[in-house]
Amino acid sequence: MRFFLGTHQPHWLGTANVPLFVSYRRLATRRTLPRAIAPWALDSGGFTELSMHGKWRTTASTYLAAVRRFRDEIGRMAWAAPMDWMCEPWITGLTGLSVSEHQRRTIDNFLHLRSAAPDLPIIPVLQGWELDDYLACVDAYERAGVDLAAEPVVGLGSVCRRQATGEAAAIVTTLAAQGLRLHGFGFKTLGLRSCGHSLASADSLAWSYDARRKPPLPGHPHKNCANCQPYALNWRTRTLNSLPPWHQPPLGGDTPEGDAA
Structure with missing residues (x-):
């Protein structure tokens, strides 16, 4: 599992030699952008x-222009999320x-973004609330001509706030069993321990x-x-070292991992 450390400090892209997860909202208003020294996702x-x-008040054309700018000026972009629609009941x-x-709307936006900018690494995202919702979303992508099993990454939305529950674990493991390489948005330590073995990657700002x-x-x-970057890197090391041995060999101190994690 590749772990992206969430941050709301965009300049870390040029200073933290670990995979980072950064929001469009944090980058969009910046006149100058750092050059990334490690892979990152948007x-x-x-x-x-x-x-x-x-x-959504941001337009698709505005978002695509920003993603292209980030890819070109920051570099090392692993992928970018689409303009998806979360399915939590309060949303x-x-x-x-x-x-x-x-x-x-999530699927339509993904199809539009990929069609308008096939050179950009926009990933599909599954949305839902119950397990059957997610399975229906998989079917809807298939009807739209998207083979999710062939995608390098498939985002899994609307799970993070219940990730430590049996319901969330069932959603993750069921979808992973279909051959999907899932990215877990906003997974905390308990969620990573319970179903991280079924994720290809995850991000967290819990630190x-x-x-x-x-x-x-x-x-x-x-x-x-x-x-604080030192705190975040220490938290990352502790968190990854606390995971079961399926994850990776233990990390040492604050040693940068670059592409390794």
Whole structure:
């Protein structure tokens, strides 16, 4: 499993030699961009967009132009998420749309982005709430001519806030058994331990929430380490070393992993 460390500090792309996960919303307003020293993936920021506005206000053309700029100027982009529609009940409550409509819009956006910019590494994302929703989403991609089993990465949305539950584990393992190389969005330690063996990759920003509730590291002048790279890298090492042996050999200290994890 490749692990992407989530960060809301875009300049880390040029300083942290580990795979990173960065939101479009954090990069879109920057006039200058760092050059990446390790692979990274782009989150569309869809959860925030839908939470704030109940719809996507960013246009597909604006998003594609930004993804191309990030790929070219930052470099080392592994993939980018589409402008997907999450299916948590509180999100569908905001939009007033059904789970099936959110799935349709997610698939339509992926097809549009890939058709308009086939050179960009846009990945398909599965959305749903119940297991049957996700299976229906797989079928809908197939009807649209997308062979998810042939995709290098398939995002798995709307699972992170219940990732430690048996329901979430069943969703992950059932989809993985169909030959899908899943990326788990926002997986925390418990979720990684329970079903990380069925994921091709995952990302997490949980270190920042963890740091916000604790005093800063010794010698650090800030109020807490919620934006602190040393804290994040230490958390990453501890988290990956806590996983079962299916993951990888233990990591040593803060040693950068580059492409390894």
